[in-house]
Amino acid sequence: MTKPEVARRVKSYSAAAGYTYQYVFEEVRKARHGFSSGNEYVYRVSADRKTSFPVAIFIRQDAVRAWDKKSGRKLNGTEEYAVAKMRLFQALDEVDDFPTQRPELIVDESNLQELLGRLDL
Numbered sequence: 001m002t003k004p005e006v007a008r009r010v011k012s013y014s015a016a017a018g019y020t021y022q023y024v025f026e027e028v029r030k031a032r033h034g035f036s037s038g039n040e041y042v043y044r045v046s047a048d049r050k051t052s053f054p055v056a057i058f059i060r061q062d063a064v065r066a067w068d069k070k071s072g073r074k075l076n077g078t079e080e081y082a083v084a085k086m087r088l089f090q091a092l093d094e095v096d097d098f099p100t101q102r103p104e105l106i107v108d109e110s111n112l113q114e115l116l117g118r119l120d121l
Contacts, residue, residue, distance in 0.1 A: 015092040041084035057084040059107040
């Protein structure tokens with residue numbers, strides 16, 4: 001049986017690199033990168049409103065667990081989604097030609113706290 005169509009909300013982001021991107025959240029799924037497990041948040045992004053491409057943000061489970069232990073509480077799903085979105089925005093700001101470069105986007109212990117700081121967490 002096929003999945004029913006879901007209405008997705010197109011949002012815009014004006015990046016520091018000069019582009020205005022449109023993006024749509026598609027899905028979150030369990031994933032592995034090498035020996036690391038975690039969640040992968042997938043967005044469809046467009047720089048020209050004609051063509052779009054998938055962008056995946058991998059959030060390492062070990063980084064989330066370390067933050068949970070350090071903060072004394074668990075990072076909830078909404079907060080994890082927000083971290084993925086902040087990582088997407090960070091990449092759109094930092095990469096001059098994101099549509100052609102498409103870097104690998106990972107959230108790990110080296111950047112999780114900074115991204116959470118943007119959310120006042």
